[in-house]
Amino acid sequence: MSSTVQEKDPFKEKRKIKAVQKMKEIMTAYYIEAKTPTQQTGKKIAWITSGGPVEPLIVMDVIPVYPENYGAMIGASKMGVDLCEKAEEMGYARDLCSYARADIASATINGGPIGGLPKPDMLICCNNICGTVMKWYEVQARYFNVPLFILDTPICHREYSKEIKAYVEQQILEYIRFLETVCGKPFDYDRMQEVGALSIRGQRLWQDILDTTLHKPAPMTCFDAFFFLALIVTLRGKQEVVDYYEMLLAEMKARIAAGIGMLPNEKYRLLWDNLPIWYKTRWLSEKFAAHDASLVADTYTSGWCSSLQYVDENNFLGSLAESYTRIFLNTGTDEMAKRIIEMADKYQVNGLVLHSNRSCKPYSLGQYDIQRIVQEQRGLPTLMIEADMVDERNFSESQIETRIDAFIEMLK
Amino acid sequence: MISAGVDIGSISAKAAIIQDQNILGTHVILTGYNARNAGEQVFNELLMRLSIGPEGIQRIVATGYGRNSVTFAHKAVTEITCHAAGAHYLQPETKSIIDIGGQDSKAIVIDSQGKVKDFAMNDKCAAGTGRFLEVMARALEVDLDAFGHLSLTADNAAVISSLCTVFAESEVISLISKGEKRANIIAGIHESIAARVIAMGNRIGLQAPVMMTGGVAKNIGVVKALEKKLKTGIMVSENAQVNGAIGAALIAATL
Numbered sequence: 001m002s003s004t005v006q007e008k009d010p011f012k013e014k015r016k017i018k019a020v021q022k023m024k025e026i027m028t029a030y031y032i033e034a035k036t037p038t039q040q041t042g043k044k045i046a047w048i049t050s051g052g053p054v055e056p057l058i059v060m061d062v063i064p065v066y067p068e069n070y071g072a073m074i075g076a077s078k079m080g081v082d083l084c085e086k087a088e089e090m091g092y093a094r095d096l097c098s099y100a101r102a103d104i105a106s107a108t109i110n111g112g113p114i115g116g117l118p119k120p121d122m123l124i125c126c127n128n129i130c131g132t133v134m135k136w137y138e139v140q141a142r143y144f145n146v147p148l149f150i151l152d153t154p155i156c157h158r159e160y161s162k163e164i165k166a167y168v169e170q171q172i173l174e175y176i177r178f179l180e181t182v183c184g185k186p187f188d189y190d191r192m193q194e195v196g197a198l199s200i201r202g203q204r205l206w207q208d209i210l211d212t213t214l215h216k217p218a219p220m221t222c223f224d225a226f227f228f229l230a231l232i233v234t235l236r237g238k239q240e241v242v243d244y245y246e247m248l249l250a251e252m253k254a255r256i257a258a259g260i261g262m263l264p265n266e267k268y269r270l271l272w273d274n275l276p277i278w279y280k281t282r283w284l285s286e287k288f289a290a291h292d293a294s295l296v297a298d299t300y301t302s303g304w305c306s307s308l309q310y311v312d313e314n315n316f317l318g319s320l321a322e323s324y325t326r327i328f329l330n331t332g333t334d335e336m337a338k339r340i341i342e343m344a345d346k347y348q349v350n351g352l353v354l355h356s357n358r359s360c361k362p363y364s365l366g367q368y369d370i371q372r373i374v375q376e377q378r379g380l381p382t383l384m385i386e387a388d389m390v391d392e393r394n395f396s397e398s399q400i401e402t403r404i405d406a407f408i409e410m411l412k
Numbered sequence: 413m414i415s416a417g418v419d420i421g422s423i424s425a426k427a428a429i430i431q432d433q434n435i436l437g438t439h440v441i442l443t444g445y446n447a448r449n450a451g452e453q454v455f456n457e458l459l460m461r462l463s464i465g466p467e468g469i470q471r472i473v474a475t476g477y478g479r480n481s482v483t484f485a486h487k488a489v490t491e492i493t494c495h496a497a498g499a500h501y502l503q504p505e506t507k508s509i510i511d512i513g514g515q516d517s518k519a520i521v522i523d524s525q526g527k528v529k530d531f532a533m534n535d536k537c538a539a540g541t542g543r544f545l546e547v548m549a550r551a552l553e554v555d556l557d558a559f560g561h562l563s564l565t566a567d568n569a570a571v572i573s574s575l576c577t578v579f580a581e582s583e584v585i586s587l588i589s590k591g592e593k594r595a596n597i598i599a600g601i602h603e604s605i606a607a608r609v610i611a612m613g614n615r616i617g618l619q620a621p622v623m624m625t626g627g628v629a630k631n632i633g634v635v636k637a638l639e640k641k642l643k644t645g646i647m648v649s650e651n652a653q654v655n656g657a658i659g660a661a662l663i664a665a666t667l
Contacts, residue, residue, distance in 0.1 A: 368615060375530075381530070384532070386535050398477055399516070402490050402491070402533070403533060405488075405490045406490040406491075406492035406493060406528065406531060409492070409493040410492075410493075410527075410528045410530075410531075
């Protein structure tokens, strides 16, 4: 029943996305620069949460480093279990987020695929993605003995109230002052506009790339988006993101024009919810592909362009508070369900696949309700997969295989 | 048309052979170490008993955890779809199925044609499954076959709150040391299984009439506990354990 092809299949070769190689080069160059001693680059290093406002760091010539991106790399390299176990030996609970466990453990032994992240000069923590990051970054601030800035973004269950607005906007000013103090130089507000414009262009291009899957057959799937995502996360606000995504978008458009889909025979279109299962992306992608099921969209990768509507192009810094507070993960279950239904309609999917992620509580908490709301309002079949993004001990292959197979049998 | 279904579960392997919608025979053996051998053995033994040569079977569908290791099958179909087909065949009015097997429990909602509308499965954990009952039977030194009837003599079911097999076993051991009656402990175990599987069923809108399938359906104590909690009767066919294999054979006939 194996779906792997031994010999090079010319059709499979044709379906490969060529831009993959360039992306690997960019990410390698990024990590080489980040790992080059500060004395040589003259640049400070900030560790920042994946949903944090990175653009002011770019303005200050600080290199942003993302423990969560590294967590994904650790997961994809199947190094997660060792590092999670190491964190558990240090006394951290197994219920704690596996990104946090992997990062906390990796910092002490320079673990993971690139031998650890460069030491930070400061930590920037925005809790718009979860509450765990606050304690996690406090642990790292003590360990590295560096300043920590916490941007507290209250959850906007249904609306962005004037109290939230005032509260977060005040903190953005404090954030700028914090950077000026740590970097020892004044903030360049003109440059902020330029970086902001690049960030907006990058996000728009990312949305356009994700939207190429509106075409049937989809030229890529969410498993490809999981890979291409790294740039908009790590280098948002830089010219190279814009250049690369323009190239990627052109390739996707060319694939559409040539009728090349990621799946040779796209029969079902599905929507993925929650983080990828990094150590099993290949297995899952082949598993769904073997059933002619294309995961054409996901709530995760679209998270890095979902608050574009709140960004003010003419006053980027002024709109930073709102655009970083009103992200998908920082809204209530009703809003998440609404957004998922919008996506289901937009991408014309036949079903919804939800990864109930042991690590990511804010992402997984409302999923049973979301499942029910989607079924009530759209009658779409849903599949729940219980797993974890990095900790492979929470993945049962035969169980999940049965669920996927049965789900597809149900769609038939 | 004669067709066969082979259901390789974690504890037992089942086979069923049908001809024109009639069950010719069914067979159950222990799966043991080698799922592939178990598939061949259970199938061949049934053929022998029915005096049919392998060439007499036109279509075979394999199901269960070992479905992909049955090399002589024409197709592999999940036990969820097969249990739905089997239950619909045995009792066409069935709307929901509770299937408790060796290593997992499932709730399945089906439509009037026996097609799966939705399903839920237990998490990767043995609690509330056949294996869970085996562990408890060993801790209580009671033969598993006697479990069901013994629990019906309980006067006050004990409370087992742990959802984990290992922790539930420690709970049972502490109840034993406190002098709790065996029957009450067993009734408590059955109620904890029922609570767990019903919670799963309610998530997907379980509705009556409900049929119970899988090996654990042979345990009258679990059936009664489910009925008590659901406040409705549950249909249990004498073919409950081989229902998946029957469903597989029915699907095979349509290939």
